[in-house]
Amino acid sequence: MLSEYREVFIEELEEQLQLMDEVILQLEQEGETDRVIQSLFRAAHTLKGSSAAMGYEEMKNLTHEMEHLLDQVRGKAIAVTGPLIELLFQSLDCLKELKIDVLRNDGSLTDISSCVGDLQSFVQLSTEIEVRESVDFSQLPTLSLEQSLKIQECQDHGLKVHWISLKLSPECVIRGARFYVIHSNLNHWGEVLHALPDIDGIDDLGDESLELQFLYAGSQSHEELQELVAELTEVTAVKIEPQLTDLMGAIESTESTDRKSDVQEQIVIEDQGSVFNVKPQTQTQTIRVSVERLDHLMNLVGELVIDHTRIHQVERTQRRQFTEESVNELGQISDHLSRIIADLQDSVMKTRMLPIEQLFNRFPRMVRDLTRDLGKEIELVIGGKDTELDRTLIEEIADPLIHLIRNAVDHGIESPAQRELSGKNRKGTLQIRAAHEDNQVVIYVEDDGAGIDPARMRTSALQKGVISPEEEALLSEREAIELIFRPGFSTASKVSDVSGRGVGMDIVRSHIEKLNGIIDIETQLGQGTSFKIKLPLTLAIIIGLLVKLNDQTFIIPMSNIAEIVRITRNDIETVRGQSVILLRNQVIPIVWLHDHFNMPRGNEEKSHIQLVIVGSAEKRLALAVDGLIGNQEIVIKSLGSYIGKVNGIAGSTILGDGKVALILEVSGIINQR
Structure with a gap:
């Protein structure tokens, strides 16, 4: 049965770890507040309960100790200090290691004994404990589903629920009367939800086990309740623990005693601190769907798009040859299918979309650790968290963004002393934001640091052999700045754990270009640097321009196309043996795709040539083609492991006539020039 809950547990584990990361950062930045401490305590308590239910003892033990520490903080016995924050982060890192163990599922366990x-x-x-008597209270009882629901109801009304464990003095003569008085007092202050033992069994307790337990709901804080109960007559020891709803255990207990039930409700997990949260039927119902199923559904939609393209092609062919009414009917069916498939495609796309917040939430902790390691003061500003992006792209873009952020913290933003000498605020600003622009997602990574010095870039590249002296002499300022994307380039004076190994920015560009994206850079010396990344909304289906090369059809992604021009052969000029065209005062190299793919050129006697101007960042290239067919939705298919990676080819697709067309990888063609 536990295996059925494993995926649910992993999802909740990731959510709670992310929540703890954010809350600990908030605790460090904003200081101690009841709300922040309670959120952190609740997350630790949730993980303790769910990991115990799943049988992950190491995680249960660690979260139990965290919960105990946070309980002391909540009770004001321990103050929030720098060492406490570091210990909480250390514990969180251990939990992340245990999460990796869970994902591996190979029996390996991280050693958490030190933590x-x-x-x-x-x-x-850190605590000074006042012990009135050495007390070893027994374990708290397991609650039924009805009791757990009652606790949830009390908490929804703003009440605090605690377990009150106390011991009576051995000299207590009339125990039943004392139990009744204590019970009455508690009901006067709030409400007793459960009591152990019941009043009939109080006189059966031995002298060494005069322990009473009450599940109590009231408005008092932990400290106020402690004082009230401690003042009761003949009470020698008191222990008060908060009780959070734990519906998971209650549900499993209910299932084990009622296996014969014909109707079993599926309860969706959706509460900050509980594994399961019973939601009213009037609210929106949700279900969890595996990523593999969504990917399969997306593939099926892609096949529908291909088949519809073929139906449309058949309809056009039939219309040219016949005029029967059946041809018109086929056209109507084709149009109706087009609308349905478009709606279906849009719906499936939306199910794959996730807010980029899931990615951005990883960065505050990373920036915090980097600034401490480097001795810098940096404020991280995050915007556009609700911008949605295909989940595959979110996973793929994570590493490039981490490289950019580490580069900005290490190289971009100066030390506090340097910033003061430059007349700036000691604390630098790093901004990460996302937005939708022209059916694409644009991500900005901006800092207000020193900017990039073109002269220093030239010198460093020359010293490291990245460029030759002849190439250095011809570099413009823009080209000098773009040296940052060259393999093996670095301006770091020393190698550190953060950067300076001569790798990173070239990987960033190549990775983004593989995603059919573009990265651009804007910098101003002494003012800062901005990286702009443009990505398609999805990698599965794109809009492409179909072009002809001899008798073959190729596809150029529309996201890479700047414009299309028609020129005469007299418009072509030659610079250092390279054919170029001058377009609005910009010299653009011309590439005959026939030559690139070792194909014979088309009719050389044509007076006009079709050029497709494509771009990657600031680079532009004019691709000469034989003809333009038009735009079309393209379902990207991999070439497969047998063919492997081909330079200049991003994948393939199936056209309406059933033929295979290759999709060009514009960045690959540009980089080969």
């Missing part, structure tokens, strides 16, 4: 020991030692050294 658990640190948590225990911190509590012992």
Whole structure:
């Protein structure tokens, strides 16, 4: 049965770890507040319960110690300090290692003994415990589903729910009366939801086990309740623990005692601190769907798009040959299918879309750690978190963004002392934001640092042998700045854990270009640098321009096309043996795609030539083709492992006539020039 919940547990684990990351950062930046501490405590408690239910003992033990520490913080016994924050981050990192163990599912376990020991030692050294009597209270009882629902109801009304464990004095003579008085007092202050033992069994307790337990709901804080109960007559020891709803255990317990039920409800997990949250039927119902199913559904939609293109092709062919009414009917069916498939495609696309917030939320902790390691002061500003992007792209763009952020923190933003000398604020600003522009997603990584010095770029590239002296003499300022994307280039004076190994920015560009994206850079010396990344909304279906080369059809992604021009042969000029065209004062090299793919050129006697101007960042290239067919939705298909990666080819697709057409990889063609 546990295997059925494993995927659910992993999803909740990732959510809670991300929440803890954010809350610990918030605790460090904003200081101690009841809301922040409670959120962190609730997350630790949730993970403790769910990991225990799944049988992950290491994670349960670690979160138990975290919960105990946070309970002391919540009770004001431990203050929030720098060492406490570091310990919480250390514990969170251990939990992330345990998450990797869970994902591996190979029986390997991270050693957490050191972290658990640190948590225990911190509590012992930081608290002064007033012990009125050495007390070893028994374990709290397991609650039924009805009791768990009652707790949830009380909390929804703003009440705090606690377990109150207390011991009566051995000299207590009339125990039943004392139990009744305590019970009455608690009901006067709030409401007793459950009591152990019941009043009939109180006189059966031995002298060494005069322990009473009450599940109590009231408005008092932990400290206020402690004081009230401690003042009760003949009470010698008190322990108060918060009780959070744990519907998972209650549900599993209910299922184990009612296996014969014909109707089983599926309860969706959707609450900050509980694994399962029973939602009213009037609210929107949600289900979890595996990524593999969504990918399969997307593939099926792609096949529908291909088949519809073929139907449309058949309809056009039939219309040219026949005029029967059946041909008109075929056209109507084709148009109706087009609308349905477009709606279906849009719906499937939306199911694959996720807010980019899931990616951006990783960065505050990373920037915090980097700034501490480098001795810098940086404020991270994040915008456009609700911008949606295909989940595949979110995963793929993570590494390039991490490279850009590390580069900005290490190279871009100066140290506080340097910024003061430059007349700037000691604290630098790093901004990461996303937005939708022209059916694409644009991501900006901007800093207000020193900017990029073209002269320094030239010198460093020359010293490292990235460029020759002849090439250095011909570089414009723009081209000098773009040296940052050359393999092996770095301006770092020393190699560190952050950067300076001569790798990174070239990987960023190549990775983004493989995603059919474009990266651009704008910089101003002394003012800062901005990286702009443009990505398609999805990698599965694109709009492409169909072009002819002899008898073959090729496809150029529309996202790479700047414009299309028609020129005469007299418009072509030659610079250093390279055919070029002058277009609005910009010299653009011309590439005959026939030559690139070792195909014979088309009719050389044509007076006019069709040029497709494509671009990657600031680079432009004019692709000479024999003819233009038109735009079309293209379903991208991989060439497969047998063919492998081909320079200049991004994939293939199936056209309306059933033939295969190759999709050009514009960045690959440009980089080969």
